[in-house]
Amino acid sequence: MNKSEIENRLHALRAQIIQHNNAYYVQDDPTISDAEYDALMLELQTLESEHPELVTADSPTQIVGAAPAQTFSSVTHGVPMLSLGNAFELEQVQAFDQRVSQTLRQSGLLQPDQDVEYFCELKLDGLAVNLRYVDSVLVQAATRGDGQTGEDVTANVKTITVIPQRLKQHVPGVLDVRGEVFIHHSDFEALNQAQTARGQRVFVNPRNAAAGSLRQLDARITAQRPLRFFAYGWGEVTDTLPETQGAVLQWLADLGLPVNLTQNRQVIGAQGLLDYYAQVTEERPKLDYDIDGVVYKVNALRAQHVLGYVSRAPRFALAHKFAAEEAMTRLLDIQLQVGRTGAVTPVARLEPVFVGGVTVTNATLHNEDEIARKDVRIGDWVTVRRAGDVIPEVVGPVLSKRPDDARSFVMPSTCPVCDSAIERPEGEAVARCTGGLFCPAQRKQSLIHAVSRKALDIDGLGEKLIDQLVEQGLIKNIADLYTLKLEDIVRLERMGQKSAENLLKAIEGAREPALGRLIFALGIRHVGETTATELARTFGSIEALMQADEATLLAVPDVGPVVAASIVRFFEEPHNREVVETLLSRNVRPKASEQQPVSVALQGLTFVLTGTLPSWTREEATQAILAAGGKVSGSVSKKTAYVVAGEEAGRKLEQAQTLGVSILDEDALKALLNRESD
Numbered sequence: 215m216n217k218s219e220i221e222n223r224l225h226a227l228r229a230q231i232i233q234h235n236n237a238y239y240v241q242d243d244p245t246i247s248d249a250e251y252d253a254l255m256l257e258l259q260t261l262e263s264e265h266p267e268l269v270t271a272d273s274p275t276q277i278v279g280a281a282p283a284q285t286f287s288s289v290t291h292g293v294p295m296l297s298l299g300n301a302f303e304l305e306q307v308q309a310f311d312q313r314v315s316q317t318l319r320q321s322g323l324l325q326p327d328q329d330v331e332y333f334c335e336l337k338l339d340g341l342a343v344n345l346r347y348v349d350s351v352l353v354q355a356a357t358r359g360d361g362q363t364g365e366d367v368t369a370n371v372k373t374i375t376v377i378p379q380r381l382k383q384h385v386p387g388v389l390d391v392r393g394e395v396f397i398h399h400s401d402f403e404a405l406n407q408a409q410t411a412r413g414q415r416v417f418v419n420p421r422n423a424a425a426g427s428l429r430q431l432d433a434r435i436t437a438q439r440p441l442r443f444f445a446y447g448w449g450e451v452t453d454t455l456p457e458t459q460g461a462v463l464q465w466l467a468d469l470g471l472p473v474n475l476t477q478n479r480q481v482i483g484a485q486g487l488l489d490y491y492a493q494v495t496e497e498r499p500k501l502d503y504d505i506d507g508v509v510y511k512v513n514a515l516r517a518q519h520v521l522g523y524v525s526r527a528p529r530f531a532l533a534h535k536f537a538a539e540e541a542m543t544r545l546l547d548i549q550l551q552v553g554r555t556g557a558v559t560p561v562a563r564l565e566p567v568f569v570g571g572v573t574v575t576n577a578t579l580h581n582e583d584e585i586a587r588k589d590v591r592i593g594d595w596v597t598v599r600r601a602g603d604v605i606p607e608v609v610g611p612v613l614s615k616r617p618d619d620a621r622s623f624v625m626p627s628t629c630p631v632c633d634s635a636i637e638r639p640e641g642e643a644v645a646r647c648t649g650g651l652f653c654p655a656q657r658k659q660s661l662i663h664a665v666s667r668k669a670l671d672i673d674g675l676g677e678k679l680i681d682q683l684v685e686q687g688l689i690k691n692i693a694d695l696y697t698l699k700l701e702d703i704v705r706l707e708r709m710g711q712k713s714a715e716n717l718l719k720a721i722e723g724a725r726e727p728a729l730g731r732l733i734f735a736l737g738i739r740h741v742g743e744t745t746a747t748e749l750a751r752t753f754g755s756i757e758a759l760m761q762a763d764e765a766t767l768l769a770v771p772d773v774g775p776v777v778a779a780s781i782v783r784f785f786e787e788p789h790n791r792e793v794v795e796t797l798l799s800r801n802v803r804p805k806a807s808e809q810q811p812v813s814v815a816l817q818g819l820t821f822v823l824t825g826t827l828p829s830w831t832r833e834e835a836t837q838a839i840l841a842a843g844g845k846v847s848g849s850v851s852k853k854t855a856y857v858v859a860g861e862e863a864g865r866k867l868e869q870a871q872t873l874g875v876s877i878l879d880e881d882a883l884k885a886l887l888n889r890e891s892d
Contacts, residue, residue, distance in 0.1 A: 220261060221268060224258070224262070258273070258275055259275055271379065272352070273379075286429070289354065289359075289366045291356065291449060292388070292450030295364070296523065296527055298532065299533065302534075307488060308484045310532045311484035314512060314529070317521055317529070318512075320865055323517050329484075329486075330517075331512070331513045332480070332483075332511060333458070333513040334479045334510055335446055335478050336477050336478075337533055337535075338396050338444060338505055339421050339506045340394040340396030340424050340504075341424050341425045342358040342395075343357055343364075343392070343393060345371065345392075346388065346389075346450075347389040348388055349386060350380055350385050352372070354366065354368050357428070370427075370428050370430060371428070373434075373441075374441045376443050376472045377443050378470040381469040382469050382470040387452025389451055389452070389453065391449075392446060394444055395443050396441075396443075396444070397442065397503070398420075402420040402423055404440070419504070420503070424439075427439035442503070445463070445471045446509075457514065457516070459511050459513050462515070463475065487510050490510075494508050506535060509532070510531065512530040520864065524848075540569065541568065541598055542596070542597055543565045543566075543574075543598055544564065544595055544596075545590065545594045547592055548561070548562060548623045549561050552647050552655035553656070554659035554663050555656070556653070557644045557645075558629070558646060558647055559580070559644075560581065560625075561576055561577070562596070562608050564576065564596075567598060569606065576606070580607070580643075581645070584643075588609075591611065592620065592622075593619055593620035593621060594612070594617075595611065596608050596611050597609040597611075597612060629649055631649075634647055634649030636648070654684055654685075657684055658677075661691070662680055664736070664737065665680070665692075668731070668743050669731055671724065671731070672695070672720045673716075674717045675717060675720065679717075682706045686706075691793045691796075692797065693793050693796035693800060695721055696725070696800040696801070698717075698718065724802075726804065726805055728804065729755070729805060730747035730751075731804075732756060732797075733746040733756070734747075736793075738781055740776060740777045741780065756794060760785045764779060769817060816842040816887075819844045820845045820847050820853055821839050821847070821854070822849065822854050822856075822866055822870070823835055823857075823858045824860070825867070826860045849866075850873065850875060854870070856875070856877070857875050857877050857878070858878045859877055859879060860880065
């Protein structure tokens with residue numbers, strides 16, 4: 215064959231194989247035998263090996279990685295992968311519909327006598343991923359991660375044959391497709407049979423198998439796993455989208471992406487949502503894959519935009535979870551767990567029981583009052599509940615099976631770890647160990663928190679290794695991590711030369727963490743990841759934060775009196791200040807925020823932003839206001855000082871006019887900032 219004939223044959227082979235992959239994996243209706251398929255693939259591989267210059271990135275032969283990766287690199291999502299609000303009762307679904315209806319009627323998108331149109335989907339129990347296509351070609355795949363940053367699993371995702379390497383139609387620019395990687399029940403059973411035959415560990419459930427398969431360092435192992443994929447959403451998109459949720463999913467299907475169209479429904483109003491839930495609940499046992507609920511989304515994208523987002527979840531969507539799974543087992547003992555803030559939590563030690571897809575041996579009992587309220591006793595038969603990824607909990611005792619020797623739980627007066635006194639602050643339900651960092655349990659837990667992915671993100675420094683480092687006196691706080699030497703680490707149990715070198719490299723790589731991550735790593739009570747980020751944006755340096763008083767802290771978004779007092783108390787403790795100062799002296803240099811240290815020029819003034827500003831993004835305007843000591847709120851009230859309105863300003867502008875709140879454009883805001891800074 216001449217070159218033109220070879221190119222034509224390659225094109226035909228690739229098209230045939232992709233078509234057969236779709237028939238086998240998506241339609242579950244193979245059109246040729248395995249032998250015929252293998253013959254086509256062999257011919258393609260042979261031609262490509264003879265003409266490597268003609269190999270394309272989207273060829274079926276390129277879906278398996280070559281050498282195993284050593285680690286996963288990070289990917290920052292162009293648009294965050296948000297979570298969903300949850301509902302478990304029908305009243306919560308009705309309340310969701312009422313909120314949506316009220317907002318859309320106020321905006322004029324819904325008439326008084328109309329009900330909202332929703333699009334309903336199954337909530338797959340798998341692993342969420344983001345597929346990035348650029349000019350129709352798959353260039354990157356990443357896990358959800360923390361919503362902002364995920365792991366690059368491109369090589370592994372390319373082994374999933376149902377995911378197209380190139381879209382059927384040309385889509386210019388960027389198209390981020392969101393969906394779920396999962397495994398069919400039938401494939402899961404076959405996988406575990408193969409694992410058993412090879413003498414390897416079997417998987418507990420399909421979700422764990424899917425997640426573990428996708429995170430293999432060797433993509434060739436992933437290629438051997440029966441992974442599937444359904445698309446359900448999108449992230450960053452350059453092209454113009456259709457006008458409804460349902461139309462977008464149909465468009466994705468037309469592009470060649472697997473979409474669960476047969477199970478999705480378009481419904482009207484709250485009753486339509488509840489009818490869909492009832493139907494899916496009835497059909498759930500017949501499905502060949504796991505779901506843990508259904509998802510409701512307002513169908514019109516324009517309405518979705520008006521409804522917007524709250525915290526990390528959209529206002530236009532809701533996950534309606536199935537009833538929690540429960541099982542009965544014996545409560546063998548109640549032991550205490552000491553957390554990083556000293557919280558002493560009673561934990562139920564259970565006779566192993568399979569519930570919610572996993573084997574449960576421990577469950578939370580929350581606190582002493584809850585144990586008394588439920589009348590749970592050691593030796594009882596108890597009901598254990600686990601829903602999705604929620605920590606298992608003891609629902610209550612089975613009184614008809616209570617043994618004569620069941621005994622009540624009494625909270626000890628001293629810490630089981632350090633023997634310090636246990637105190638329960640007035641007005642609080644949680645008892646706390648008073649040992650502070652003297653208590654090894656608090657020390658360990660604070661270190662585990664500090665090196666976690668959302669904090670300093672030191673890979674390879676797990677709980678067992680921290681246990682050894684603390685017990686051998688090598689570290690007492692996070693500042694000590696940066697003094698560890700190779701000879702300290704290699705002598706630890708199950709720690710070789712290479713692993714020790716990798717750990718030191720990871721610690722060295724954490725010498726310049728983002729300021730927000732460092733603040734979060736300190737483990738200040740009540741300061742979560744989001745609040746830590748806001749503090750970093752506001753103050754710009756750890757030194758400025760350490761000097762802040764409660765009044766200054768209250769100017770930070772999401773910081774109320776309890777959080778402000780907690781931050782001040784934390785930095786008033788000499789040993790906490792010493793840890794921070796030691797970190798800085800050991801060349802730990804947090805990346806300074808672009809935000810300048812807070813001033814008091816706009817102290818006490820609350821701003822609301824609405825619409826599109828000419829030259830500033832919302833984030834830039836927010837940062838400028840925060841830098842001047844102002845506060846930025848998401849809603850208009852009588853306490854609002856100014857509403858900053860741009861083009862296409864909506865309901866917030868109308869509310870401001872009704873309440874008589876002063877309205878600024880971008881130029882007026884800049885003038886106010888400049889005047890206040892003079």
